[in-house]
Amino acid sequence: MDCPESLRTQAYFDGELDASSSLEIERHLGRCPSCRGRLQDLEHVRTMTRQIPSEPAPTALREQIDRILEREDRAARASRSVSERTRWRWNPFWTGAFSGVAASAVVALIAVPAMSPSVSDTLLHDLTVDQVRSLMPSHLIDVVSTDQHTVKPWFAGHTDVSPVVADFERDGYRLIGGRADYLGGQRSAVVVYQHGRHVINVFAWLASKTLLPTDTTRSGYHMTFWRAGDLDYCAVSDTSWQELRALKQLLRTSAQAG
Ligand SMILES: [Zn+2]
Known part of the structure; x- marks a missing residue:
């Protein structure tokens, strides 16, 4: 029901x-x-x-x-x-x-x-x-969790990548779950954050040889791209650029820390 x-x-x-x-x-x-x-x-x-x-x-x-x-x-x-x-x-x-x-x-x-x-x-x-x-027949397979130790292993079984998953609730970015997506021919991972009333989707996929697009806005949605290790990332949201890039920075720092 x-x-x-x-x-x-x-x-x-x-x-x-x-x-x-x-x-x-x-x-x-x-x-x-x-x-x-x-x-x-x-x-x-x-x-x-x-x-x-x-x-x-x-x-x-x-x-x-x-x-x-x-x-x-x-x-x-x-x-x-x-x-x-x-x-x-x-x-x-x-x-x-x-x-x-x-x-x-x-x-x-x-x-x-x-x-x-x-x-x-x-x-x-x-x-x-x-x-x-x-x-996207598998899009309904979602993992709803605020716990990175639940979300991270879930990706291992459902996607081709193992992205950075961390909760930044202290900084105002609450981890709310993950999702598998078919993107560019691979099972990519999407980590979902809540920031105020905004949802931020962080897509992650195996890095290709091509250059990443520059940051852009499509129909009101900001998209910012970066590469960390062997993965490409894109954070997408209708939150402000500043707030979106702050999450990107947190994730990059987190990736560097291993
Ligand atoms: Zn309800």
């Missing part, structure tokens, strides 16, 4: 809660592994979608989606559903239409203008979530 707060957790993620409700949910997240997991899943999907290079969607697909959206929009207006937000449902037609479509094309649709806002927001959100989720 879903936790009764799971809807508010989703709203919290979407930035739809006022300050006092946000605070309530933050407290709730502290004691509800189910909602914490849900939030991590959402953050995870959002982070991954930010990293998918965007390519223009094929015209035929775009037109097809436009037509369906218009139809959905008309239907929604006609029947004024009970729920304020029109939920968009996956149906066999869509499954067929999208089974062969690259995630990048789907994500690129976010930039397609002239969609009606309420339907398209939900549609694109669900599309993106479902599409990306489908590309």
